[in-house]
Amino acid sequence: MTQMTFARAINSGLRKSLENDPKVILMGEDIGTLGGVFRVTDGLQKDFGKHRVVDTPLAESGIMGTAVGLAYRGYRPVVEIQFDGFIYPAFDQIVSQVAKLHYRTQGAVKMPITVRVPFGGGIGSPEHHSESPEAYFTHTSGLRVVSVSNPQDAHTVIQQAIASDDPVLYFEPKRRYHDKGEVDESIDPATALSMEKARVVTEGKDVTLVAYGPLVKTAKDAALAAADEGVSVEVIDLRSLAPVDFATLEASVRKTGRLVITHEAGQSGGLGAEVAASITERCFYHLEAAPVRITGFDVPYPYSKLEMHHLPGLDRILDGVDRALGRPNSLSGLEG
């Protein structure tokens, strides 16, 4: 076990993948000499060379499209998109090519591409640097979408994503890059908890609180605060956003009878809607209250002086827990 930051844990996972498989290639803007703007790829070009850790021209569609060609050729490209808001020039390549090639070729062509996306807010950045675009991709068949919430998962899941023969979008919560945690680098990703599984982070019996990526920490803090008030919250880290591990969620909601889901992305058409609807279908007779969503607003990501209002914080989540429990809350007295 070693203490390391989130960013370092991903770096170490990437290093292992590069060592274990000569077909793994890292590509992106500024990932070589600079080590990436977040230093996640620090030192990798020095150790593996310019052919395996490639500084690309500044062109996201170009990066993604050439990754498609490399995958055709048997490589396993790991693409870094510098910031969430810059993935859109690559959107067409991801949804029309990466996601569909396997289907279109009836399985003949595999697209084992991993797309690393630093995402989410809370770091005081200017516009286009704090977005949560995950729902665009969870809506696209053919893609797997994951988001990690702690250094150990960051380390193992990146290796699982790279090893996957399907394309994986790997969303990294950038405001947690500097958080430290214990990482056991000797864990074999092949036998570790699969990236498709959700994990119960904190056990509880009154309310199920579902989060992923940056908000898992906030959700854990909220559970601690709720415990002070005598409410027992079960926190679940979704980990896989597509597909969602509903079995784990179902088991929890059958126990607690109440569901709160939180994410930074805007509410309408977001992943919370999918979770709420699916759990309602599966656990209708076990639910004691309507599922509650605590999310970002349906606004463009706001300028930094207001981002703390947009981002679900501990108090807003607790207010949602109160709603699920039918306790006095900010919307008490309102119908619907």
Added chain:
Amino acid sequence: MFTDELGQGGNAAGGPDNSAGHHGGAGEDLVQLITPGGERVSHPQYDAWVRDVSDEQLGSLYEDMVVIRRIDTEATALQRQGELGLWPPLLGQEASQIGSARSLRDDDFVFSSYRENGVAYCRGVDLADILKVWRGNASAGWDPYTINMATPQIIIGAQTLHATGYAMGIQNDGADSVAITYFGDGATSEGDVNEAMVFAASFQSPVIFFCQNNHWAISEPVRLQSHIRIADRAAGFGIPGIRVDGNDVLAVMAATREALERARHGGGPTFIEAVTYRMGPHTTADDPTRYRDANELEDWAAKDPIARVRGLLERKGLLTDELEGRVAAKADAVARDMRAGCINMPDPQPLDIFKHVYSTPNSWLDRQEDHYSRYLASFGDPAAANSEEGAR
């Protein structure tokens, strides 16, 4: 494959010298009117474009360059003092920005990236408005129509398409104004920039593509973006390309005036590559020592755009104590006003977050605003709401 071959670039192959640190050297095919030593050299084609620049105007170009360098230093200090979240310095690019922006008419329209604060200054922006975005108080600092300049673009290259579309509108209207778009060397790799050139050439739109080749796109050298001189690319789109010494304010002015004239008279787009150098970091969050050689910086410091105009003023006997005093006083005053404007800027209010998302009411969002205002009201003190630590 990839970088190694690109890295060999033109040099090893005997082709054009496109590596970082070598652009702009003597003997290159660059339009230059003032040497790095401050000597006015004549150019058969471009002299004519700046013949009318008087001694007094030369002094005022110098003043603008000193002022925007001062704005840059002051904003960097404000960032270090925690007043701004981030700042993208233009240090070294003063001649490119002043020479081009001072050539524009008020009814021309500018579409820039985030680094053209010198251009914004020339358009007459209130400096606190430039800082609003970097302080996190707004996502756009001004109304574009008040200064005929769009607010800065962060998505690399996107603004070039906006400028081209605007120019198509100018054509439709039968007007003789021009759109100019600023972008970096890195941006030339983006699809948007290439598509903008296709549109501009096809429609012969009055747009100027002003590329500040400052040699670096964060850590990536220009040779990674282009195997040939960037200006030479324009020919492939059917657009005249010109390569100008971007540290020479007169040369930049001459090239921009020529392009403006062409555009105003139905001659279509021009691509200008201003060969310059970013002497500071990419932004205040960047550490250039990780990727670039100190010698390179030294080479370029010797070509400093401000020192060059000072040299010329000196040779002409125009660099008086009076001028120096006046310029310094102006720079001080501008910096002082900008700092005050920054520090006294009012904070946005929580419910501002819902403003201007739509121009007409939206029921989903109205509901969210209502719920959030109820939530805020459930705290005695709204300011205490929603911190990560919690306020219960």
